[in-house]
Amino acid sequence: MPTPSPKHDICQQCWMECICQHASQTEAPACKPNPVLKHTSELKCRELLYSYHDPLKSIYVIKAGAIKSFQIDLNGQERILNFYLPGEVIGLEAIQTGFYPYSAIALSKTLVCEIPYESLLDYIADYRELQRHIVKVLGFRINQGQYIINHHAEQSLAAFILDIAARLHQEQVTLAFELPMSRYDIGNYLGLAPETVSRLFTRFQSAGLLQVQNKKIKIISADKLRWVSQEGLAS
Amino acid sequence: MPTPSPKHDICQQCWMECICQHASQTEAPACKPNPVLKHTSELKCRELLYSYHDPLKSIYVIKAGAIKSFQIDLNGQERILNFYLPGEVIGLEAIQTGFYPYSAIALSKTLVCEIPYESLLDYIADYRELQRHIVKVLGFRINQGQYIINHHAEQSLAAFILDIAARLHQEQVTLAFELPMSRYDIGNYLGLAPETVSRLFTRFQSAGLLQVQNKKIKIISADKLRWVSQEGLAS
DNA sequence: CGCCGTATTGAGCGCTCTCAAGCTAGGTGG
DNA sequence: CCACCTAGCTTGAGAGCGCTCAATACGGCG
Numbered sequence A, B: 001m002p003t004p005s006p007k008h009d010i011c012q013q014c015w016m017e018c019i020c021q022h023a024s025q026t027e028a029p030a031c032k033p034n035p036v037l038k039h040t041s042e043l044k045c046r047e048l049l050y051s052y053h054d055p056l057k058s059i060y061v062i063k064a065g066a067i068k069s070f071q072i073d074l075n076g077q078e079r080i081l082n083f084y085l086p087g088e089v090i091g092l093e094a095i096q097t098g099f100y101p102y103s104a105i106a107l108s109k110t111l112v113c114e115i116p117y118e119s120l121l122d123y124i125a126d127y128r129e130l131q132r133h134i135v136k137v138l139g140f141r142i143n144q145g146q147y148i149i150n151h152h153a154e155q156s157l158a159a160f161i162l163d164i165a166a167r168l169h170q171e172q173v174t175l176a177f178e179l180p181m182s183r184y185d186i187g188n189y190l191g192l193a194p195e196t197v198s199r200l201f202t203r204f205q206s207a208g209l210l211q212v213q214n215k216k217i218k219i220i221s222a223d224k225l226r227w228v229s230q231e232g233l234a235s
Numbered sequence C: 001c002g003c004c005g006t007a008t009t010g011a012g013c014g015c016t017c018t019c020a021a022g023c024t025a026g027g028t029g030g
Numbered sequence D: 001c002c003a004c005c006t007a008g009c010t011t012g013a014g015a016g017c018g019c020t021c022a023a024t025a026c027g028g029c030g
Helices: A004-014 A018-025 A119-122 A127-143 A153-168 A181-189 A195-204 A222-231 B004-013 B017-026 B117-124 B128-142 B153-168 B183-190 B194-206 B222-231
Strands: A039-043 A048-050 A058-065 A067-072 A078-084 A103-106 A111-115 A177-178 A210-213 A217-220 B037-041 B048-050 B056-065 B065-071 B078-084 B102-105 B112-115 B176-178 B210-213 B215-217
Touching: A004 A018, A018 A119, A018 A127, A018 A153, A018 B056, A058 A119, A058 B102, A078 A181, A119 A127, A119 A217, A127 B117, A153 A177, A153 A181, A153 A195, A153 A217, A153 A222, A181 A195, A195 A210, A222 B176, B004 B017, B004 B056, B017 B117, B017 B128, B056 B117, B078 B183, B112 B117, B117 B128, B153 B176, B153 B183, B153 B215, B153 B222, B183 B194, B194 B210
Parallel strands: none
Antiparallel strands: A039 A111, A048 A103, A058 A111, A067 A078, A067 A103, A177 A217, A210 A217, B037 B112, B048 B102, B056 B112, B065 B078, B065 B102, B176 B215, B210 B215
């Protein structure tokens, strides 16, 4: 049995898939371009997708790779706001003001689909079910990243690992995966020193919660990790 | 010159005002009830608006008072997720799953307008400009609460005070206001011990940033506060 | 006026940061 | 193919911020 084409594979987990499909099928199929999807482009590692305060033209869906969003504070220090993984939408944060409130940069070779914001709003205006989908997409983003407000570093990191694992595999926590970001990035995002992140990985490994080899993570006990994310590593 | 009616005053700063107005004016004016706004109700101090995992029926707009959202962790400890101030919308977090992901409780006597979720979506489906407004409301919520990820307690609290001040007065930082929540609530929300919050208020006062008397806050230097929220209180 | 919940203040300890030194891995050039 | 080189990761020792526990002060409400 042949596996689905790569393109299809990638799009199955995409938050915009239903709208993108709808647009490409409903409109004059072949002659007109898809009114929602502008094009897909590839970013090199460390290439900027957009910069702080650029005007909102498009939102983007990550197809492969990963992106981090960050600001630079008065000291010139980077402050990471979020990570965006395959299937997720980046750029919605600009809706409030019309300008991106952060810079976005690729963490590795990254594929993104560009969706012009105005075209999207115009297009969904005529389709009630697509409106509801967009509201869902926004509703999802509202709930992200709540776990950062943990008092203890162990809790933050355990919750972070579970979150990334779930997002990389669409809600099913799978055993093995590769972290798209560095220890420095994790620490910056969680408000921890990179050394602390490193030490915790070692302790998590000793405690039999997971196996670590550089960026390769293998979750041994998701249940124990979940426990640690709530109660801390008391042992 | 007569002052505007209290009702009007309260509604001017409401995120849903334009939709609520649109609905009450467009539909058969007097005979039919407003299809978007169900009714306004008053909560006593500590009265629940809804509980964790209740199904999403309505979203609510705060007209007066304040509400906090919280979860109870495995230890039975409260964890505060957010505060909702007059003019703001609560309940959008339930869009993702269809269930409220937290309990919501009034911090004082609180007035809320109930907007049934399905009616709202049905109503805006026919009005392009209202769709855009809802997208903006959701876009606004996406950006809230980013400042919590500060490494130092001073920064977190300074940013928190500025945020509350701005939200209580619609973007213009005004000098004097009253905190709707306790020291315990602030600490819980920011991931700090209530004693630390108290000590910081004292230090902020000594440093001439603000005046504190219990829940009454008077900002002396918003600029310095802004500085502290980024750089810390080095003096 | 007295009570109770909330806020303040103090002392000591522990977690996490900082600074600094090895270590590992992947990439480059000879 | 191997030695080097660099960036990122790991590990260690000491210092400081913020937590915990505890006592006191305040303030609103009956």
